[in-house]
Amino acid sequence: MLNVQRILDTDILIVGGGIAGLMAAICAGEQGIATIVAEKAHVRRSGSGATGNDHFLCFMPEIQKITLKEMINEMMAGQVGPWHDTLLTKVFLERTAEMVHRWHSWGINMKPFGPDYVYMGHAFPDRPRMYVKYDGHNQKEILVKKAKENGALFLNHHPVTDLLAEDGRVTGALLMDVREDEPRFTLVRAGAVIMATGCSTRLYPNSMTPAMLFNSGFCPSCAGGMASAYRIGARLVNMEHPYTHAGTRYFARCGKATWIGVYKYPDGRPIGPFVRRPDREIGDNTSDVWKSVFADLMANGTGPAYLDCTEASPEDLEFMRQGMISEGLTSQLDYMDREGIDPARHAVEFGRYEPLLFGRGLEIDETGSTNIKGLYVAGDPIGNFRSGIAGAVTWGWISAENASRHVKEAELSERAREDPLIAARLALYEKLLRRENGAPWQEFNIALQQLMNDYCPPAPRVRSETLLRAGLKYMGDLRAHALRDMAAPNSHTLMRGLEVLDLVDLGEAVMTAARERRETRVQHIRSDCPFTSLSDGEKFINVELKNGRPVTSWRRRRML
Amino acid sequence: MPPLIDQSRCIGCGVCMEICPMQVFRPNKETRRPEVTYGDECWHCNSCVLDCRQQALSLRIPAPFMMLHVNASELEPGRR
Incomplete structure (x- = not known):
């Protein structure tokens, strides 16, 4: 029988040791707050920033000679796209310059061309520049060193399988140690949790090499991470818009x-x-x-x-x-x-x-907090903001500042030790591990991708009420098949299998939101609703789980 | 099986196994030395190549990943 083999307590549990997670650990550590970074792989080389980056979106009005408003307009017109609550964009932009200075002082070369920052790339002719060009080849090495100096405890090879919550607040998480073939489980009790799980890949078939699940521009191990937050009631937003x-x-x-x-x-x-x-x-x-x-x-x-x-x-x-x-x-x-x-x-x-789910996902407020008390998000899994590396850095920092304040008031949950979710999930994992003559996780990942591709494709192909209704029915069938037939005989394949189950939850949320948005907008094309509605453009769709079913609601976009 | 381990250089230190973001390498059951176990999951990020101090690793890029390219002169007949 699988069981919890150790219980660790900390102030803040950080889920994912990529750029956002490491920044959160550094920030919290500076304030004397204890952190555990639970990382699926190894913090040295994990996430989409594993081997480097060279463009950092940053607001420095004295160099750019533009106003905050002009900067936001430029962001919305370009790669970042219009799916921001611009109130968040403002909070982010006002902190970007200090992040760039910080990185440079730590040894990441933000000024590789001389004494000044140089703006370059991703720009329109005769328009403001937004990206500082830098040399990030050693960014993870430096951040890992800094986080270690600030007291972070790294649990490498420990994917988080589930978050725990009670009375609308997060209480901790279940972690799976995948270093040996037989998985071992750790319960971490925490006053706050920061989700820094990266964007979600492997939801759609690889556009160019459909037979290859891992040929992705972004980290293909970052698949489905945000689903554990969705399952404890965190709201998703903008899921219907393909990025x-x-x-x-x-x-x-x-x-x-x-x-x-x-x-x-x-x-x-x-x-x-x-x-x-x-x-x-x-x-x-x-x-x-x-x-x-x-x-x-x-x-x-x-x-x-x-x-x-x-x-x-x-x-x-x-x-x-x-x-x-x-x-x-x-x-x-x-x-x-x-x-x-x-x-x-x-x-x-x-x-x-x-x-992929990048800038579509968990909804946050200006403090980085979700609707679940103590649960924060940083970087790519944020659904109402997106800005790649700069977003990871800055929201990692902001969410940790606010989580650090939160944990000073929060007490660890006694009930978390006995949370019934733990036994229920371990029983499922036991089944997947011991099942004989079952099917490998790849079958279900591929089946999921088929459904997303056929029933909820991005432009120039179309979506419609009948396609999405059918897709949602089939998605339910797929989940049932996976639970009935999937076999994951060791910790590695179990990790991948659980990613697929997470992705099924998220795929269902994408289809549910796409069904609700009865208009055509950018890459969300509804053949049955071909017009772009003026009023709906300022409204976002939330998806949350209620009684185990995805439920949508509309809200106004929070504009500056 | 995209990463290749040059066995004449590998000293079995396990760095590749430790840092690979996809867990492509797993320890051999008896020797505990790294083996390419989940080669299909390679992201071709080069982390193992960059971090192996013995320079024992290289990536073989699979055929479906071929980078499509043409002589640029063919795009613009006038420039030939």
């Missing part, structure tokens, strides 16, 4: 702003209106604005789309190469070198990646 990244085909990798080139049709015409020649200052913002451009070009036969860097100067190409190292793209560089792919001579095909 799709884009990049090289078929080797999926983020970093399109690191490339310095012009997107072109096969006959050499530029696709977008922004640049005619490669420009390191702004990049080519075409796909940040026309979000389905690469998919559209394939669907209408005018593609494929290429990124052509050949007119960049040798200095710009060398600059781009250094940027790719800062961004953590060394595996791709090694591959290109081996295969003789040279941006000075070759145009590289770009494609749209599959939707």
